[in-house]
Amino acid sequence: MTDTLPHDPEASMYGPVTDWATDFDHADPDYNRHAHEIWADLRATCPVAHTDRYGGTWLPVTHADVTRIAYDTEHFTSRSVVVNTGEQLAEAPIGGAPPITSDPPFHHHARRLLLPPFAPKKIDPWEDDVRALCHQLIDDMGDADTIDAAVQYSQHIPVNVIARMLGFPLEDADLFRGFVHDTLEGVNHDPAVRMAAFERLDAYLDLQIQDHVDNPRDDLTTFLMNSTIFDQPLSHEHVRGSIVLLLLAGIDTTWSAIGSSIWHLAGTPGDLRRLWAEPELWPTAIEEFLRAYAPVTMARMVAKDHDFNGCPMKKDEWVLLPFPAANLDPAEFDRADEVLIDREVNRHAAFGLGIHRCLGSNLARLEVRTAVETFVERFPEFELADPAAVRWSVGQIRGPRELPIRVLRRA
Amino acid sequence: MRLEIDSDKCQVHNRCYALAPELFDVDDYGSAMVLNDGIVPAELEELEEKARLAIANCPEFAISVAAD
Numbered sequence: 001m002t003d004t005l006p007h008d009p010e011a012s013m014y015g016p017v018t019d020w021a022t023d024f025d026h027a028d029p030d031y032n033r034h035a036h037e038i039w040a041d042l043r044a045t046c047p048v049a050h051t052d053r054y055g056g057t058w059l060p061v062t063h064a065d066v067t068r069i070a071y072d073t074e075h076f077t078s079r080s081v082v083v084n085t086g087e088q089l090a091e092a093p094i095g096g097a098p099p100i101t102s103d104p105p106f107h108h109h110a111r112r113l114l115l116p117p118f119a120p121k122k123i124d125p126w127e128d129d130v131r132a133l134c135h136q137l138i139d140d141m142g143d144a145d146t147i148d149a150a151v152q153y154s155q156h157i158p159v160n161v162i163a164r165m166l167g168f169p170l171e172d173a174d175l176f177r178g179f180v181h182d183t184l185e186g187v188n189h190d191p192a193v194r195m196a197a198f199e200r201l202d203a204y205l206d207l208q209i210q211d212h213v214d215n216p217r218d219d220l221t222t223f224l225m226n227s228t229i230f231d232q233p234l235s236h237e238h239v240r241g242s243i244v245l246l247l248l249a250g251i252d253t254t255w256s257a258i259g260s261s262i263w264h265l266a267g268t269p270g271d272l273r274r275l276w277a278e279p280e281l282w283p284t285a286i287e288e289f290l291r292a293y294a295p296v297t298m299a300r301m302v303a304k305d306h307d308f309n310g311c312p313m314k315k316d317e318w319v320l321l322p323f324p325a326a327n328l329d330p331a332e333f334d335r336a337d338e339v340l341i342d343r344e345v346n347r348h349a350a351f352g353l354g355i356h357r358c359l360g361s362n363l364a365r366l367e368v369r370t371a372v373e374t375f376v377e378r379f380p381e382f383e384l385a386d387p388a389a390v391r392w393s394v395g396q397i398r399g400p401r402e403l404p405i406r407v408l409r410r411a
Numbered sequence: 412m413r414l415e416i417d418s419d420k421c422q423v424h425n426r427c428y429a430l431a432p433e434l435f436d437v438d439d440y441g442s443a444m445v446l447n448d449g450i451v452p453a454e455l456e457e458l459e460e461k462a463r464l465a466i467a468n469c470p471e472f473a474i475s476v477a478a479d
Contacts, residue, residue: 112440119441120425283429287468345467353470357422362441365429 013085013188014053021046025053026083026297026320027188032392039325040337048311053188054083056317058308061325063332063349065309069300069321070353075308076300076319077103078356082396083299083318084187086194092303097245098238100356107355113227113234114242114359117165117220123362126161130367133160134374143410146385149266149375150403154258157371161363162250166243167219168208175204180252185395205240205247220246246360253295254364256399257350258371260293261286263400264339265376266384271341275376285341286369291348292339294324297396298352323349324398381408413477414449414462418442420473427474431461449477 017028020038025031031038042049042061049059060066069076078101079092095101099110116122137156141147159173168176182197212221224239234242265272275281298321302313313319327348330336351358358364384390385404393401414434416427423441427434434451435443451462466474 115423115440119423119439120428120437344464347468347470349470351424351470354422357424357470362425 013190021049022051023053024049024051024057024059025188026057026059026396027185027394029392029394032394032398035324035398036328036337039322039328043325043329048309050311054085054318056314057083058302058311058313058317058319059322060309060319061322061329063326063329066321066323066326066349067353069308069319070298070349070356073104073355075303075306075313077303078107078300079103080301081299082184082187083320084194085189086191088301088316094238095241097241097248099242099359100245100249101241104355109229110238110242111355111359113224113229114246117223118359118362120362123366126363127366127370129164130157130161130370131374133157134371135378138374138378144407146404146406148403149262149405150255150259150400153375154255154262154371154399154403155252155401157258157367158251158254158364161367162247165220166208166246167212167217167221168247172204176247176251179204180248183248184252184397185393187395201244202240205243209236209239209243249358250360250363252393252397252399253358254360254367256295256393256397257290257293257364257368259400259403260295260398261289261368261372262375262405263384263390263403264289264293265372266382266403266405267387268339269381269383271339272376272381274341276380281341282369282373284343284346286365286372287346287348288339288341288343289372290350290365290368291327291333291343291346293399294327294348294350295397295399296350296352296358297322297324297398298356299396320396321352323352378411379405379407379409380411382406383408412451412453412459412462413479414445414451414466415475415477416443416445416449417473417475420471422471422473424470426468426470427465430468431458431465433458434462435465443473 017023017025039061047062051057077092079090079095080088090096093103093106099107102110137153159176163170179201216222224242227234300319302315302317305315328336351361382405385406389404390400391402393399421443427443428437436446437443451458
């Protein structure tokens with residue numbers, strides 16, 4: 001894509017990070033690359049980090065603090081959930097991408113609309129299609145010794161499924177990944193460049209919505225256009241905002257979880273062998289990968305000045321909610337820093353906690369489980385082709401964007 | 412053992428339904444509900460174990476054993 005934002009760290013407005021406790025930047029490439037070490041250091045020394053970047057941002061890293069903020073809709077608003085350099089124009093309680101950007105009481109109604117299409121009994125029937133897609137992607141790799149499990153595999157799976165659910169052209173998949181990149185990775189670029197990216201996204205979605213006006217069909221876009229809230233049709237902005245949420249939130253999140261799981265297995269042959277010997281461990285293994293490599297850090301804005309655990313939080317500052325850091329807190333999880341694929345009690349927060357729990361978690365779990373199982377079924381033995389060549393995403397969604405894998409055996 | 416769900420706490424993670432479909436169902440919104448009035452027959456040890464796993468894996472602490 002030539003018209004997406006660069007992910008060159010030098011393009012940041014802020015420059016390199018000088019200190020992770022007082023000047024952190026979650027969009028610095030070193031943050032996701034070394035996230036587990038950074039969170040462990042902060043947990044031991046400074047459990048709520050702060051940076052002046054983005055107009056002021058806090059970073060709590062303990063399970064207790066992350067949980068407390070996730071449940072506190074009085075002191076923290078969701079009106080914007082992606083920490084970025086721009087001016088935050090969206091207003092509470094609706095926000096730009098309802099219901100993820102909505103606050104109570106509006107949130108309840110906007111969310112209730114979208115729960116039925118993502119309930120387990122609506123999502124389960126997608127399994128065969130997802131499995132067929134996974135096999136097709138592996139077939140397309142031919143018999144190459146080295147493949148890229150992010151570029152050739154995981155990045156395609158959620159994009160394909162959500163495009164079909166929304167009734168959007170599958171051939172626009174590159175465009176969707178470009179929108180995701182601009183919105184979620186290009187967070188520390190010049191606000192004018194970001195605004196232009198949003199305008200491209202809105203213009204594209206306006207065209208798709210108009211196409212659904214002209215050609216109504218049985219999909220989520222038509223469903224939203226026909227939905228009502230308080231007995232009124234949803235506004236165009238609400239329909240488009242919810243599509244932004246569905247399109248963007250489901251893509252690189254799930255793609256990251258699939259990629260991280262494969263990355264783990266590539267570097268941990270013992271776990272790969274054990275899953276072959278004890279396939280009944282798959283359900284606990286997938287939950288453990290979701291805990292240990294949870295891809296999503298959410299964000300809130302401070303709704304009013306208040307003191308949080310000794311931190312003077314000011315209205316309109318940002319607060320990152322690193323659910324993956326919460327999942328690695330030894331105060332909450334036994335042997336928190338180890339990946340135990342038979343961990344039976346696993347109250348992890350990969351999909352968030354409280355009223356903003358990931359709406360698409362059933363779909364995400366289905367895609368992750370099916371994609372990782374199919375990869376292992378087809379490639380019983382594999383390893384990292386070049387650990388130094390693994391490239392991690394930048395920003396609030398963490399996962400491998402380039403993941404060269406050497407296939408040692410094919411089934 | 413009798414299971415209860417606090418519907419104010421349930422945020423529709425659907426973990427209980429995935430772990431113990433013999434004991435839990437979900438409605439059209441994905442909200443969890445107990446089957447058989449929440450009663451887990453004591454003679455079925457496997458179900459008691461599944462009930463304990465469902466309780467221990469609910470991210471919102473929404474499932475509990477009734478006091479009666």
